[in-house]
Amino acid sequence: MWEGNEIGIGCKTVMEDLAFWAKEKPDVSFLVDLKAGEQIPVSWAETAETVDRAARAIHTHFGKSGHKTAILSKNRAHWILADLAILASGSVAVPVFTTMRPETFHYVLDFADVELLFLGESANWAEVKAHVPAGITIVTLPGVDAAEGDMTWDEFLALGDGKPTPQGHGPEDVATLIFTSGTTGKPKGVMHSMGSLGRATHTLVEQTESGTGWNFISYLPLAHLAERLIIELHALRIGGTIFFNESLETFGQDLALAKPNYFFGVPRIWDKLSSAVIAGTEGGTEALRAALTGPHADMAAAAVRDKLGLASVEKLVSTTAPVPPHIKEWFKLFGLPLMDGYGQTEILPLATTPMGSNKPHTVGRPAPGVEVRITEEGELIARGPGCSLGYYKMPEKTAETFRDGWVYTGDRAELDEDGFVILKGRVKExxxxxxxxxxxxxxxxxxxxxxxxxxxxxxxxxxxxxxxxxxxxxxxxxxxxxxxxxxxxxxxxxxxxxxxxxxxxxxxxxxxxxxxxxxxxxxxxxxxxxxxxxxxxxxxxxxxxxxxxxxxxxxxxxxx
Known part of the structure; x- marks a missing residue:
């Protein structure tokens, strides 16, 4: 549990966020699936009603709290409906990547003691379905053939009709397991509570200075904590609207429909986008740079933003790895200053780039309430509001990473004279x-x-x-x-x-x-x-x- 400072006092949980906006603007869209160029919205009131009904069904299915429920689906409205229902039921959410290989998929579900699986559209289902551990009940989400599971979403919801609303989680109960990507060995299940998720969201919103009702587009895996925090929980806190990208082929079209005010990506995304702009400019790099620094630079930059579908963006954020300075320079010329957001599944956010910062070789300053230090070995350690509860069923690994209130990040780093974090790679690399x-x-x-x-x-x-x-x-x-x-x-x-x-x-x-x-x-x-x-x-x-x-x-x- 985080006990470092006042952050967290009065912080709302995701359930409180949902209840607030369902009352404040019940008919406004919270979730919008994009399909064949059309929008399929789910309002705040519909979200709250569906989540309550599904939470009652989950609790009825298990009979008590604490059981593990997995979600395997591409980003869709029902991914978030299922996630919120699991949390509201007092069960533990276990998101699973749609790109997982069969052996990893089986390991995660078996190791996490999963007993219920919500199955949506997933690129790897045909490959992994034979590897579902015995005893798991499969509920198919809309868009999936009912024959793939034991019951449909609608059939499952009916289980909770007439049953009381479950109590849900205590502030520091384990609410979700997020499995790391496993760059070094088997994935580890990072445990987060409603409290740690709420505090992380509070810190994110404070640092971002997010506006009420902002639009978001969700396209990176919601099974990863970064997308879940930065898109799902962020939108819940500020009453935003989440649009779900249908596919890679429709990404540009979906961006135009979503008109995101906040856009989140990873370094390869920025590289691809800037390369596409360069490739589409007659004369290439030099011609583009000349246009963006010449007498009509503002007009040229506006044209680039429009072409990228980012004309409405107010905050552009990158995470998972530092962005090369030359890519940051391109986006600055586009009129889209690129902020770094640095964190780990074990603790986030850790650091973010303040607006107006001109330190492209850093990933920003520590976020509000976060303390960082550099050990004698050059490793960055941190403590702060978004700290997790450790690793599921791995006490030795937990003891290695979580020591005396500090998270040993495994990242080599330096702090400059202004306290900005400069990453130098992984200790084990x-x-x-x-x-x-x-x-x-x-x-x-x-x-x-x-x-x-x-x-x-x-x-x-x-x-x-x-x-x-x-x-x-x-x-x-x-x-x-x-x-x-x-x-x-x-x-x-x-x-x-x-x-x-x-x-x-x-x-x-x-x-x-x-x-x-x-x-x-x-x-x-x-x-x-x-x-x-x-x-x-x-x-x-x-x-x-x-x-x-x-x-x-x-x-x-x-x-x-």
Missing amino acids: TFKTAKGKYVAPMPIEAKFLESDYLDQACLVGHGMPQTVLLLVIAELAEGLARDAIEAHVRERVAEINPTLERHAQVGAVLVAPEAWTIENGILTHTMKVRRERVLDQFGDAIDKAAGAMGSGAALRVEFL
């Missing part, structure tokens, strides 16, 4: 070369990704004479000849290597044949690179490159 010296890969990768032609990077080198850099070429460079790409890569290495210590300098570059994605297993659900997967998939080529370096070969650039 640091490796030692054959020369016996340590290398932190993230800052070096970030230097290479300042190029508009390079999209993804992973630096390796444990036990090697020099480091090996694996790269994915950006869409902007896909039309270039290999010779041109190789020349660009060699030019970047020649520029960057002299800025690095000799043991960290790049001795070989391997260009991957395709983008790293969630689907091919190299990215986590939060778009982070799984380094062990890179080493597994490209291990032979990495070993070959390392062997050549050991023989004193010149810089090697190889297309895999």
Whole structure:
């Protein structure tokens, strides 16, 4: 439980937020599904009524509180209806990613002791349905064939008719388990209470200075705590409206319909958007920069915002990893200052970029009520209102991460003279070369990704004479000849290597044949690179490159 300061005193829970807005503006839309260009709204009053009915059904199904209920569905209105109903019932919500592989899916449901599953539209259902642990009741949400489950949503709701409304959770009871993406081993179930979620939401709204009734668009996985907090709980607190993106193909169209006032993304999203603007500008990078800094810059920037569907945006926020400074510079020229939001499933928000900040190499200052320190080993530790309760059924892991009231984040970091946080990579990602010296890969990768032609990077080198850099070429460079790409890569290495210590300098570059994605297993659900997967998939080529370096070969650039 957070006991650090006054944050949390008088903080409302999500149930109180829902009740307030259902009374304040019952007929206004809270949730809007987008389908085939049409809007399917659910009002605040309808939300409150459905959540109450579903909560009574869940409590009737189990007979008591505390049982685990999972949600497997793409982002839809019924995802949030199910989530709120689970919380209101006193059960524990266990969101599951629609990109999970069968073995991870089975592990999470079995380990979390799930007994009830709400199943919506999900890209991985055909692959994982044979791996549902025995004894789990499946309730199909609208849009799913009833034959896939034991009962439909409407049939399930009827179970609670005439039954009393359940009491729900106490402030610090475990209300939800959010499973981490598992970059290092099996996913861990992070426990959050209604209190920790409420305090995190309070901190977010205070830092963002959010406006009542803002529009949001939900397209990143709601199974991840960032989307759940920043979109779902945020909208609940300020009486906002959430529009649900139908698909990647309709994203631009859905943005135009939603007209979001707040837009949340991850670094790859900003890279894709800025690259699309550059690619669509005759004359490319230089022509676009000239237009955005010339005498008609305001008009040019407005045209870009309109083209991106972000003309109504008042706050643009990025999280999960630092955004490269050159991407931030592009969005500043677009008239869309990009704020970083830094946090972890274990504690969030940790830090955010204040409006008007001109420190692009940082992820901002600690959020209200949050304290941070840097250990002697260079690890960032923190404590604050959004701190979780630990890991489910993992006391040893909990003791490692949560110590004396502090969360050991696993991130290497520095604090500048103004208290801004500069991330330096993960503690466990640091490796030692054959020369016996340590290398932190993230800052070096970030230097290479300042190029508009390079999209993804992973630096390796444990036990090697020099480091090996694996790269994915950006869409902007896909039309270039290999010779041109190789020349660009060699030019970047020649520029960057002299800025690095000799043991960290790049001795070989391997260009991957395709983008790293969630689907091919190299990215986590939060778009982070799984380094062990890179080493597994490209291990032979990495070993070959390392062997050549050991023989004193010149810089090697190889297309895999």
